[in-house]
Amino acid sequence: MKSRYLLGICALLFSGFVHATELTAVTEMLPPLNYEEQGVVTGYSTELLQAVLQTAGLSAPISILPWARAYQTAQTQPNTIIYSIVRTAEREPLFDWIGPISKRQIFLFKLRARKDVEVSTLSDARKYRIGAVREMAATQQLIKQGFNPEESLDLAPTDESNVKKLFLNRVDLIVALDWSAYFLAKQNGHSVTELEPVLLLDNSHAYYFGLNKQSDAALTGKLNQAFEQVRASGQMDKLKSKYVRD
The missing domain is CATH 3.40.190.10 (Periplasmic binding protein-like II)
Structure with a gap:
């Protein structure tokens, strides 16, 4: 009887501790x-x-x-x-x-109207200015693959910042989730058809x-x-x- 009472008290204390966290x-x-x-x-x-x-x-x-x-x-x-x-x-x-x-599917996007931006491989992307989010996993991967934040990467705090910079032609490409890029394009008054995914970076x-x-x-x-x-x-x-x- 005493052991059952103690077990009950412990259970209550444990439950209360979790809820109080x-x-x-x-x-x-x-x-x-x-x-x-x-x-x-x-x-x-x-x-x-x-x-x-x-x-x-x-x-x-x-x-x-x-x-x-x-x-x-x-x-x-x-x-x-x-x-x-x-x-x-x-x-x-x-x-x-x-x-x-x-x-999760991460792409490099460009503006469809930018015919001067041609990317079919990751090596091609090294010629361009790429908008990316600080500490984003895809950004870290690009840095590991030799992309220099001081040269080819334009780091920003949010995806929305990068989408805006893309439409202002302040960057040539952005790293973004597919549906996030499209959502943010619409949120900022653009058509999703203005964006073109040019290279799948990661879906693993x-x-x-x-x-x-x-x-x-x-x-x-x-x-x-x-x-x-x-x-x-x-x-x-x-x-x-x-x-x-x-």
């Missing part, structure tokens, strides 16, 4: 996965995270930050979730991973939620269990049909 989430403007609309953070990944948190009996305020700042925050502050983040070999030991939440990775490695150990298991419940319920497919056109 101050969990926060950081993200960037990357529509339609995560973005702000009329002061509210929304998008496919945001709604998915909210469903996972609700299933887990947790909550977290969400802040939209420039990606480099969000990335630094998630690495240095325990109990912080970052999304939508690409799971790469370099990042593998930095976070606990929940997902995958979405597939996926997006995840990343949890700071120094977080409460109970959170990772709780969030992964909740994620699997949400996926099994069909909510992910409903959200994809709402936001993402594969």
Whole structure:
């Protein structure tokens, strides 16, 4: 009887500890996965995270930050979730991973009207000025492949900045997700037909939620269990049909 009483107390304390954990989430403007609309953070990944948190009996305020700042925050502050983040070999030991939440296709885009910009291989792209987001996985990959931030890469805090620079002819190419580039083109008053994907850079990775490695150990298991419940319920497919056109 006494042991059962103690087990019950421990369970209550554990439950209360998990619920009392101050969990926060950081993200960037990357529509339609995560973005702000009329002061509210929304998008496919945001709604998915909210469903996972609700299933887990947790909550977290969400802040939209420039990606480099969000990335630094998630690495240095325990109990912080970052999304939508690409799971790469370099990042593998930095976070606990929940997902995958979405597939990812990264292209080099140019303006269709720029007949002077001709790219069929990655080597061809070295001749041009390329807009890329700081700390973006695709940017890091280009740097590893010899693209110099001081010469060929024009680094910006957001994808929207790069799309605007492309239409102003301040860069010749941009690195972007396909549906994100099209979404942002429309948001800025342009037709998607004005964009031309010229080279697929990567479709080998996926997006995840990343949890700071120094977080409460109970959170990772709780969030992964909740994620699997949400996926099994069909909510992910409903959200994809709402936001993402594969």
